[in-house]
């Protein structure tokens with residue numbers, strides 16, 4: 001997971017791209033998903049539908065052609081990591097879309113895909129293939145090639161007014177290996193979580209008091225489970241999904257992170273969490 005797009009600098013870039021989505025919607029309001037001004041909170045017992053869009057360049061694995069079994073495995077992993085959050089995930093639909101331009105698009109605003117995602121109306125065939133972006137509490141996952149070698153995935157950072165029809169997480173197809181934490185990390189952003197090292201040693205870091213404040217980890221230990229040094233001098237082993245740590249150790253959310261996800265899902269995506277059993 002070297003790197004998740006929402007590094008400190010990149011989260012600013014993402015915010016910029018999110019800002020760009022709004023004016024575009026102004027020019028084509030009928031393309032917008034329901035706005036967050038709708039205050040109905042959907043209760044589906046916390047079960048989030050996943051719509052997986054496999055973008056491919058060709059029929060090879062290197063061309064992004066992931067087996068269906070892997071999609072189910074990824075959702076299974078997601079359920080394991082989110083087991084104490086009040087949310088679970090089901091793979092509702094998946095579709096394979098061969099388009100080399102979309103597969104390799106390097107523009108963070110994804111102009112080419114934006115046209116596809118926001119066009120309307122969808123044909124019945126496209127709907128059957130799961131092309132249509134669903135409600136803003138549905139999770140759209142796009143796997144493709146992310147040309148920047150330092151980025152394995154990116155996600156819209158959930159914020160009021162920024163959720164539109166392009167909403168969804170993008171994962172590099174190379175980061176969809178069994179046990180990879182990339183998808184869970186990006187879904188954390190999708191639910192409004194910051195990195196644990198966000199704002200580093202300033203302003204409470206990520207704003208939560210049960211995550212240790214730390215600086216952005218040096219590149220030499222990104223993706224690893226090597227010990228880190230917190231801002232208070234404490235040495236600790238990284239275990240948080242919202243850190244840049246290895247798949248083997250980035251396995252936990254803190255209680256405050258879980259609570260914030262539940263709060264954000266109600267407030268921003270109007271989706272009620274299910275019960276939490278621990």
Ligand SMILES: [Zn+2]
Nearest residue numbers: 004005006007
């Ligand atoms: Zn991130």
